[in-house]
Amino acid sequence: DTGVSQNPRHKITKRGQNVTFRCDPISEHNRLYWYRQTLGQGPEFLTYFQNEAQLEKSRLLSDRFSAERPKGSFSTLEIQRTEQGDSAMYLCASSPSTGGTEAFFGQGTRLTVV
Amino acid sequence: KQEVTQIPAALSVPEGENLVLNCSFTDSAIYNLQWFRQDPGKGLTSLLLIQSSQREQTSGRLNASLDKSSGRSTLYIAASQPGDSATYLCAGVYYGQNFVFGPGTRLSVLP
Secondary structure, X not given: OOOXXXXXXXXXXXXXXXXXXXXXXXXXXXXXXXXXXXXXXXXXXXXXXXXXXXXXXXXXXXXOEEEEOHHHOOEEEEEOOOOHHHOEEEEEEEEOOOOOOOOEEOOOEEEEEO | XXXXXXXXXXXXXXXXXXXXXXXXXXXXXXXXXXXXXXXXXXXXXXXXXXXXXOOEEEEOOEEEEEEOOOOEEEEEEOOOOHHHOEEEEEEEEOOOOOEEEOOOEXXXXXX
């Protein structure tokens, strides 16, 4: 197992375009998280899944953001009508089960909106 | 509101020094506390996880402690090396499995 994988690593897009990121968690990890990190700040929670169910969404996740995890495997995060304020590192993490377990993060997708 | 703070924001030390990074959290109903390392432009690497029933965890030159009553955790790095230079983040894990991160401590170890 090579850990949590995120693609693409970098994305440059024009304002107003839609972008989609993919996260492949560690095999058999049933929890998957999305975070956003801006320069000099700690990651901020966006949403998480228990298997295919999206259990919690932050108020940071506006209507332009949508996340899915079909069949409880990989996950996608889509941003519609991107804005310059969406420029950030988008991090995905997974953990094996409820309670007391360690989360493992991917290398992130760096989004730049120009 | 659950908040996590980290002191200092930045730290520069000569190689070989022992150092302590501090993390404070406002909500003592913490489930776990996890320390991470982040290199510039990279993702987060897990260092240590302390469960609420534990008081400390050790891995190599790293030792992390957790005091729920005072709302504090510390990360102790022994015999620091230039390769330890990175940003260190702590995250409180609450019952909903939502990680609340501090802003990080940026560490530079000078050769």
